Amino acid sequence: MTLVERDADTSRLERFYDRIPACDPYGVLVVVSGAPGSGRSELLHHLADHAASRGGTTLHAVAAPEERHLPYALVDQLLCALPARGRHLRPQPAHAGPVALSPLQRLLAVRRALLAHRSSPNAPLLVTVDDVEFADPQSLRCLAHLLRHGRPGQLVVAVTHRQGVHVRLPGLGELHDLPGTLALRTRPLGVRGVGQFLTPHLGAGRGPRFAHAVHGLTGGSPLLLAALMSDRWAAKEPTAEDGEPQPGEQFRQAVLACVHRTGRQGLKAARGVALLGRTATAPLLTALTGVGDGALRASLASLQEAGVLDGMTFRHESARTAVLDDLPQEERARLSRHAAELLHHAGSPPTEVAAHLLAAASGPRRGTWAYGALTDAAGAALARGETALAWRCLRTAERHCRDERQRLALQAAQAQLTWRRAPSAAAGQVRALVAPARAGLLAPDASVRLASQLLWQGRMDDATEVFRKAGATARATPDPRLRTELSAFHQHVALSYPGVLEKAGLPDPYDFGDRPSPGAGQAAFRWRSQAALASVLLTHDAAPAPGDPEETLSGVPSAQQSLEVQEASLLALVHAGRLETAATWCERLLSEAERLKAPVTSAVLMGLRALIAARRGRLLDAAEHATAALRRMPDQSWGVGIGLPLSVLIYTGTAMGRHEEVTELLDRPVPREMFHTRYGLHYLYARGRHQLATGRAHAALADFVECGERMRRWHMDVPDLLPWRTGAAEAWLALNDTARAARYVDEQLSRSAGASTRARGAALRVLAATRPPAARRGLLERALEASRDAGDAYETARVLADLGGAHKEQKDSAKGRLLVRQALRAADECGAQELYRSLQPSPGRGAPPAPSGQDRRRATAESASLTAAERRVASLAAHGYTNRDIAAKLFITVSTVEQHLTRVYRKINIRHRKDLPTNLDFHVADTA
Numbered sequence: 001m002t003l004v005e006r007d008a009d010t011s012r013l014e015r016f017y018d019r020i021p022a023c024d025p026y027g028v029l030v031v032v033s034g035a036p037g038s039g040r041s042e043l044l045h046h047l048a049d050h051a052a053s054r055g056g057t058t059l060h061a062v063a064a065p066e067e068r069h070l071p072y073a074l075v076d077q078l079l080c081a082l083p084a085r086g087r088h089l090r091p092q093p094a095h096a097g098p099v100a101l102s103p104l105q106r107l108l109a110v111r112r113a114l115l116a117h118r119s120s121p122n123a124p125l126l127v128t129v130d131d132v133e134f135a136d137p138q139s140l141r142c143l144a145h146l147l148r149h150g151r152p153g154q155l156v157v158a159v160t161h162r163q164g165v166h167v168r169l170p171g172l173g174e175l176h177d178l179p180g181t182l183a184l185r186t187r188p189l190g191v192r193g194v195g196q197f198l199t200p201h202l203g204a205g206r207g208p209r210f211a212h213a214v215h216g217l218t219g220g221s222p223l224l225l226a227a228l229m230s231d232r233w234a235a236k237e238p239t240a241e242d243g244e245p246q247p248g249e250q251f252r253q254a255v256l257a258c259v260h261r262t263g264r265q266g267l268k269a270a271r272g273v274a275l276l277g278r279t280a281t282a283p284l285l286t287a288l289t290g291v292g293d294g295a296l297r298a299s300l301a302s303l304q305e306a307g308v309l310d311g312m313t314f315r316h317e318s319a320r321t322a323v324l325d326d327l328p329q330e331e332r333a334r335l336s337r338h339a340a341e342l343l344h345h346a347g348s349p350p351t352e353v354a355a356h357l358l359a360a361a362s363g364p365r366r367g368t369w370a371y372g373a374l375t376d377a378a379g380a381a382l383a384r385g386e387t388a389l390a391w392r393c394l395r396t397a398e399r400h401c402r403d404e405r406q407r408l409a410l411q412a413a414q415a416q417l418t419w420r421r422a423p424s425a426a427a428g429q430v431r432a433l434v435a436p437a438r439a440g441l442l443a444p445d446a447s448v449r450l451a452s453q454l455l456w457q458g459r460m461d462d463a464t465e466v467f468r469k470a471g472a473t474a475r476a477t478p479d480p481r482l483r484t485e486l487s488a489f490h491q492h493v494a495l496s497y498p499g500v501l502e503k504a505g506l507p508d509p510y511d512f513g514d515r516p517s518p519g520a521g522q523a524a525f526r527w528r529s530q531a532a533l534a535s536v537l538l539t540h541d542a543a544p545a546p547g548d549p550e551e552t553l554s555g556v557p558s559a560q561q562s563l564e565v566q567e568a569s570l571l572a573l574v575h576a577g578r579l580e581t582a583a584t585w586c587e588r589l590l591s592e593a594e595r596l597k598a599p600v601t602s603a604v605l606m607g608l609r610a611l612i613a614a615r616r617g618r619l620l621d622a623a624e625h626a627t628a629a630l631r632r633m634p635d636q637s638w639g640v641g642i643g644l645p646l647s648v649l650i651y652t653g654t655a656m657g658r659h660e661e662v663t664e665l666l667d668r669p670v671p672r673e674m675f676h677t678r679y680g681l682h683y684l685y686a687r688g689r690h691q692l693a694t695g696r697a698h699a700a701l702a703d704f705v706e707c708g709e710r711m712r713r714w715h716m717d718v719p720d721l722l723p724w725r726t727g728a729a730e731a732w733l734a735l736n737d738t739a740r741a742a743r744y745v746d747e748q749l750s751r752s753a754g755a756s757t758r759a760r761g762a763a764l765r766v767l768a769a770t771r772p773p774a775a776r777r778g779l780l781e782r783a784l785e786a787s788r789d790a791g792d793a794y795e796t797a798r799v800l801a802d803l804g805g806a807h808k809e810q811k812d813s814a815k816g817r818l819l820v821r822q823a824l825r826a827a828d829e830c831g832a833q834e835l836y837r838s839l840q841p842s843p844g845r846g847a848p849p850a851p852s853g854q855d856r857r858r859a860t861a862e863s864a865s866l867t868a869a870e871r872r873v874a875s876l877a878a879h880g881y882t883n884r885d886i887a888a889k890l891f892i893t894v895s896t897v898e899q900h901l902t903r904v905y906r907k908i909n910i911r912h913r914k915d916l917p918t919n920l921d922f923h924v925a926d927t928a
Helices: 007-018 040-053 073-080 084-089 103-116 137-149 191-202 211-218 222-230 249-261 264-279 282-289 293-305 317-325 329-345 350-359 368-383 387-399 404-421 423-438 444-457 460-475 480-496 498-503 523-537 549-555 563-575 579-595 599-615 619-632 635-655 659-666 672-676 678-693 697-713 724-734 738-751 757-769 773-790 793-809 813-830 833-839 853-863 868-878 883-890 894-908
Strands: 028-034 057-062 125-130 155-162 181-186
Touching: 007 028, 007 040, 007 181, 028 040, 040 057, 040 125, 040 155, 040 181, 057 073, 073 137, 137 155, 191 211, 191 222, 211 222, 222 249, 249 264, 249 317, 264 282, 264 293, 264 317, 264 329, 264 350, 282 293, 282 329, 329 350, 329 368, 350 368, 350 387, 368 387, 368 404, 387 404, 404 423, 404 444, 404 599, 423 444, 423 460, 423 635, 444 460, 444 480, 444 635, 460 480, 460 498, 480 498, 480 523, 480 563, 480 678, 498 672, 498 697, 523 549, 523 563, 549 563, 549 579, 563 579, 563 599, 579 599, 599 619, 599 635, 619 635, 635 659, 635 672, 635 678, 659 678, 672 678, 678 697, 678 724, 697 724, 724 738, 724 757, 738 757, 757 773, 757 793, 773 793, 793 813, 793 833, 813 833, 868 883, 868 894, 883 894
Parallel strands: 028 155, 028 181, 057 125, 125 155
Antiparallel strands: none
């Protein structure tokens, strides 16, 4: 080990050795004290090297704790170091039987052996002993005798011991204060010394740069510094930003060496600090380890000087884990149980108590206090979104629980947490709780959560029984929280699983009870979220008064919100036509779910994001989001909820013309029970769209009508959910029955009076198809306005296409071409490729084929050379505007328009106006 900041000590040692003949007529004693790893041994080695340079001879020994009770073990170790020619002088050990030497004979023999080993009669013999506090008393008395009775200059004894140890050792203690004694103490290196230590390893530039960080890690301990370098931190080639070294295995071993060399009490203290962590205090450490106050203070001081601790904190987490890993498993479990009990009686937070109970996974039950601490800690972990920790707390609490109902409640909570990670993995846990719930052994709130999981899995009959039993129990209690919880779940069933409500046999299935009363707690937020959704979906008179979904989402941190609250609030925004607000909230909640690593919540929110994108007519985005949702969670975990993302994929795939892919999606197995849920309505409607697009109008009509019948029966027949009548009208149009189509769409419009503009726009478009050509333009213009107001890009493209056709039928070809070009652009942007292809001119009429994606990208690259003015003119011309129209819109002359077009033709290498690309970066609608 490199000696740094030790120049004064080495100089004193050298001067002291060189003047030994002038000392008193006693042998000479050198005592070097300091913390473990502080470089004490290196000073002895330096003294030995100096003695050798002066012709002296050295014998070295290291005392060990396990040899403390072996008489003459240290002396025997010294004599073993003698060369072969002096081995015959070794005395027999004390246990050699009847011929064993007497103490006087042994002293004389040792003296002869050692002094005969001197290489020169003028140079003293140097005996060095490391960790002398562990030496056996007999050897120490032998060395003391040699020091007292030797001739001047014959013997030098140099020993090391750790700081804080009582040095009045047998035999040597009384010599400690004699004039012939030199006492040195090694101290930790300062920041400058650490920089000097690092420089040979890291270079002159990096050594001082990292001195502060490394000093904070090692406390200036030379042993820890050397270990850090052995872990080849320097090989990382650290940069200016990489200021935190990463200790490895050598550092961990060096920490353990320091800890063990502080002695038995120091080892106990270090283990106590490692176990208690930031909760460590002197009284707690004394109670936990049994180390008295004085010994504890000395041990902590030694650990701090050794660079292991900084106050009562380990300087690096790897040092703490090394000490913990060094603890035998049974001992660690015992200490953890003891620490938990001490912290509990000291009034520490449940999370701190629970951490030790979790570490002590085995052992006897600790009683109700352990159960309470673990359940409270689980609640706190859930509030922070730490689901895995909450699950471990509940699992451990079950072992400390003696009450059967409490044990069932814990099992229900564990099932809920497992469900949050993977619903399919919770199937067994959920199944085991059904019988206790039916028997009334499960608390009502736990039964409600169980019923929700059963519904998701499609186990409708079990869910109905559990729901009925929980309702009877909750209605008999005055607890406002339970009553509100039941009412919120009742609404949830009516809105998401209405088929179950039909089977529940309730006197009034749509009697959701009163509004939440004070004391309902977070159950009130669940009630409000469901009430907000019910206000836009239910047509029943008993639908609760609406609330603002945004207030519900803002009222509780997302980590504490249930998935039902988030889903209901977002759907309330969606079906109220507030798509921009819904999209913003969905992104925010999804980001938080990803941060909290909540896969089920993330998957469901991805599905809702896909639904929002589909309702905004952004087919490509919707398909991408729906695919991501289905990949986020396997089909088995989706349960009946798979209907939502799957329906979005079917709907968007149909609109994009991916009919083969949609056919494969429809072949995908889905739970039969899904068709008794709101998710099944989405699936039926999307399947009907596909049937219609692929020429199976009768099958499409059957799906639309079935969807409508269920919506009516479930009191959810609102246009903003699914416009099934518009779909049925389109199916009748495909069957050439205009009269029936008109009846369906008229009824749709009559119900859309207070609905969102999206449903009304689609209905007006279909209504126009049932009217004579002369009456279509007005209806389609109203449909265009409604679709644009709703922000539905796909429906806007469809209306533009029909409106263009209507103008052409009325001999307004120029306007018709303009609208068709706008429809082409809108269809291309939203991903409606089937509509885009249908609007392309027929090649049979001499028109060029539709440009491929590669052609469009090449045209975009060529148009990059256009000026802003040229791009504006070219874009308007590409969408069918005449030169005079362009001049009027842009407030320029016709001649200027012609000049711009001439330059455009030359730059993008075309010859005709019809060859102008429609994807120029300029929105024609902005000039309308």
